[in-house]
Amino acid sequence: MTAVRKMIILGIDPSLRSTGFGVIEVKGNQTTALCHGHVKNPPTVLPSRCLVRISDAVTKLIGEHSPEAVAIEGLVYVQNTRIAFTLGQVRGVIIAAAARNDLPIYEYAPRKVKQAVTGLGGAGKTQVGNMVKAMLGLREIPQADAGDALALAICHAHNCRGVQIKPPKQI
């Protein structure tokens, strides 16, 4: 009998005011959620301090769950470069926190994530939330950003199993 390999993945959906996170454990065909939530940064907190809070939260999650990989949302469409700069700043502290712990970081485009979870690249938030709930056997639909983060982790798990088409680029 071959021992079933256990794989822990941390998914992160970056955003300055509400970064979603989700940790999943994959063991054979069984996928469970170890934890999920979002880092809430009220509008009163300076952007620079939000970055520290996000960085600390990611570092804490890595310390607590020892994931072997981090899956992060890839480059999304943004209306202007100012938003790209802001989102880039958040991505920067997350990527650095993972790299500091020698973890490989993989990017997945939103379409790929939706496809991996619902089978549809153009799926809506509710569809993603419902599927994440069903796939992980959660009692409730997770908070939207946490749900997206869990979907990212699931997407990476699929990819490792060879379900997805193209391997993602490590950043």
Place this chain on the structure above:
Amino acid sequence: MTAVRKMIILGIDPSLRSTGFGVIEVKGNQTTALCHGHVKNPPTVLPSRCLVRISDAVTKLIGEHSPEAVAIEGLVYVQNTRIAFTLGQVRGVIIAAAARNDLPIYEYAPRKVKQAVTGLGGAGKTQVGNMVKAMLGLREIPQADAGDALALAICHAHNCRGVQIKPPKQI
């Protein structure tokens, strides 16, 4: 006799492969460079690891020189959002390193910096380098990114003296 207040400023010009830095000390009318250089990240280093190296370098500079403020290049024109994301990531780790040390961070647009140093918003790299050399009494023209970082620190010093027009927004 009133004691002349000493002010130490860290200027940073963010870039993934070559982040410029410069620390200046302002004492009355005298401005001197305490250190300057650039964090060189060869193309073989993964972007995620570059971010850690930049973050560590900034943290080390803060520890060594105890600046009271950080001046960083503001949002620059970029050709596409992918570049904005990459530059944003670098900015993120720099801003977080400063915020983690409870330092105020100020952004200055490239035009403002050039104007503060040369009197011309459209000044070229060579003009900026020459003026930085003259203003700080350096023996040689600093490396381009280090020169831009020193210019940023000088720009913030001018601003604190009330030479500049509009106060920058703290981020």
